[in-house]
Amino acid sequence: MKNTFEIPHCETCLPRLHSMFGVLSQDELGRLQLHKGCNFHRSGQVLFYEGDYPSGLYCINRGKVKLTKVGEAGREQIVRLAREGDVVGYRALVSGTPYELSATVIEDASICFVPRQTFHSLMNENPALTGRIIRQLTQDLAKAEQKQVSLSQKQVRERLAETLLMLTEFYGTEDDHHTLRSKLSREDIANYIGTATETVIRLLSEFSKEGILLLEGKKIKIVNLPALRDAARLPD
Amino acid sequence: MKNTFEIPHCETCLPRLHSMFGVLSQDELGRLQLHKGCNFHRSGQVLFYEGDYPSGLYCINRGKVKLTKVGEAGREQIVRLAREGDVVGYRALVSGTPYELSATVIEDASICFVPRQTFHSLMNENPALTGRIIRQLTQDLAKAEQKQVSLSQKQVRERLAETLLMLTEFYGTEDDHHTLRSKLSREDIANYIGTATETVIRLLSEFSKEGILLLEGKKIKIVNLPALRDAARLPD
DNA sequence: GGTGATACATGATAAAAATCATGTTTCGAC
DNA sequence: GTCGAAACATGATTTTTATCATGTATCACC
Numbered sequence: 001m002k003n004t005f006e007i008p009h010c011e012t013c014l015p016r017l018h019s020m021f022g023v024l025s026q027d028e029l030g031r032l033q034l035h036k037g038c039n040f041h042r043s044g045q046v047l048f049y050e051g052d053y054p055s056g057l058y059c060i061n062r063g064k065v066k067l068t069k070v071g072e073a074g075r076e077q078i079v080r081l082a083r084e085g086d087v088v089g090y091r092a093l094v095s096g097t098p099y100e101l102s103a104t105v106i107e108d109a110s111i112c113f114v115p116r117q118t119f120h121s122l123m124n125e126n127p128a129l130t131g132r133i134i135r136q137l138t139q140d141l142a143k144a145e146q147k148q149v150s151l152s153q154k155q156v157r158e159r160l161a162e163t164l165l166m167l168t169e170f171y172g173t174e175d176d177h178h179t180l181r182s183k184l185s186r187e188d189i190a191n192y193i194g195t196a197t198e199t200v201i202r203l204l205s206e207f208s209k210e211g212i213l214l215l216e217g218k219k220i221k222i223v224n225l226p227a228l229r230d231a232a233r234l235p236d
Numbered sequence: 237m238k239n240t241f242e243i244p245h246c247e248t249c250l251p252r253l254h255s256m257f258g259v260l261s262q263d264e265l266g267r268l269q270l271h272k273g274c275n276f277h278r279s280g281q282v283l284f285y286e287g288d289y290p291s292g293l294y295c296i297n298r299g300k301v302k303l304t305k306v307g308e309a310g311r312e313q314i315v316r317l318a319r320e321g322d323v324v325g326y327r328a329l330v331s332g333t334p335y336e337l338s339a340t341v342i343e344d345a346s347i348c349f350v351p352r353q354t355f356h357s358l359m360n361e362n363p364a365l366t367g368r369i370i371r372q373l374t375q376d377l378a379k380a381e382q383k384q385v386s387l388s389q390k391q392v393r394e395r396l397a398e399t400l401l402m403l404t405e406f407y408g409t410e411d412d413h414h415t416l417r418s419k420l421s422r423e424d425i426a427n428y429i430g431t432a433t434e435t436v437i438r439l440l441s442e443f444s445k446e447g448i449l450l451l452e453g454k455k456i457k458i459v460n461l462p463a464l465r466d467a468a469r470l471p472d
Numbered sequence: 473g474g475t476g477a478t479a480c481a482t483g484a485t486a487a488a489a490a491t492c493a494t495g496t497t498t499c500g501a502c
Numbered sequence: 503g504t505c506g507a508a509a510c511a512t513g514a515t516t517t518t519t520a521t522c523a524t525g526t527a528t529c530a531c532c
Contacts, residue, residue: 071386130370138333141380144381152429153309153311186480196521201480202482434489454510
């Protein structure tokens with residue numbers, strides 16, 4: 001099955017502007033373009049496994065990726081999601097340690113690969129890139145700590161509401177502005193919020209009965225946003 | 237109540253060697269020593285509050301600190317613990333954002349304060365310090381993600397066992413090699429593992445009945461380490 | 473267009489944990 | 503030492519969530 005797939009150019013890559021490579025000069029972009037590789041990945045493909053040693057990093061030009069970790073019982077925990085403009089696998093690279101997480105494509109993607117050497121030499125000569133990486137790490141850390149509080153203190157219903165709001169932002173909505181573009185399975189959602197699949201299904205249909213959501217097959221439409229926000233009991 | 241309190245010298249500060257300031261040169265240490273302040277803090281004192289803007293960072297010479305975040309319902313979540321050699325508040329400083337966490341002394345401490353300017357100028361001229369900060373951030377992130385999995389997938393009993401093992405390492409033991417030096421209250425432990433105080437108390441006495449622990453007032457003695465490890469179901 | 477496999481759904485039940493209630497102990501301030 | 507507050511402890515009960523069971527819908531693939 002062929003897919004229209006054009007290797008994107010770093011110079012004209014729009015997602016790049018919001019990524020850590022937004023700080024590179026024209027010259028540096030040229031070198032990036034020269035040394036990178038780019039591939040089309042089908043949903044389900046694994047970019048790397050937890051425990052592997054990194055040989056480069058992955059820059060998402062299009063598509064979505066989930067970052068997971070398996071617990072003792074063998075259950076998958078979705079730690080984080082990544083989309084166009086996000087760079088995955090950079091942490092293992094800068095820390096020189098094995099991957100903490102596995103990365104799996106969850107929506108057909110075009111993803112560029114930047115070899116370790118290229119990345120390190122860019123980092124060595126451009127302090128702005130180092131600064132940008134520190135910023136990225138601090139952001140990831142803040143989110144991880146926020147999620148800790150949510151997992152510790154909120155009930156599943158609240159975490160689900162919270163997650164649906166996050167998914168709205170992450171995937172965007174269809175033209176009606178209310179239907180999630182998300183193709184996550186109920187199981188994925190459960191693995192993200194840390195609960196059983198059945199519990200997610202049950203709570204979704206509970207939200208549906210309460211007129212907060214409208215479920216049409218896999219599609220989730222938010223029909224009462226204020227009520228969903230309420231159910232999430234967010235800070236701000 | 238007076239306490240013997242000597243202002244520690246950076247040059248001779250032992251905990252420093254394992255901290256991010258272990259990478260500084262003699263010359264840089266001199267400047268650190270010149271600009272830093274150092275104070276004695278009683279247990280209970282707050283170093284900074286979540287949401288505040290940082291004006292420097294705190295370097296723990298002696299004592300313990302808890303880093304917390306309050307959830308929606310007002311409950312405290314202990315996100316992380318810090319001890320001698322640990323630097324707290326550096327993340328807000330390097331990211332230029334408000335503190336994500338509050339820091340409270342939980343064991344009488346002598347803590348040095350390094351002003352923002354001093355820290356930033358050290359960072360600007362010593363790339364090794366920047367590298368060390370990145371390493372610290374990646375470590376903190378890995379731990380936060382590990383805790384996410386634990387909170388999501390493990391039961392309270394397992395998390396408690398896990399936490400007791402962590403506390404053994406964090407606080408060390410008395411001369412018998414089995415009694416925790418920890419002075420954490422049951423409530424603090426509950427806030428760390430994300431459960432109710434009564435549940436912690438109940439499970440501790442359950443462990444005690446099973447011959448895994450021996451409880452003498454606040455003191456916790458581990459009498460069957462293998463069984464505790466078993467109850468924790470750790471990776472490795 | 474049939475046919476497995478997989479995802480979704482819902483009920484029944486059990487297990488885990490929170491909450492409420494009520495003592496007891498510990499400990500610091502006076 | 504005494505008093506009061508806070509921490510610790512335990513029982514009873516309810517709520518939340520997981521687990522098990524079973525059935526239906528959906529969808530890729532031959």
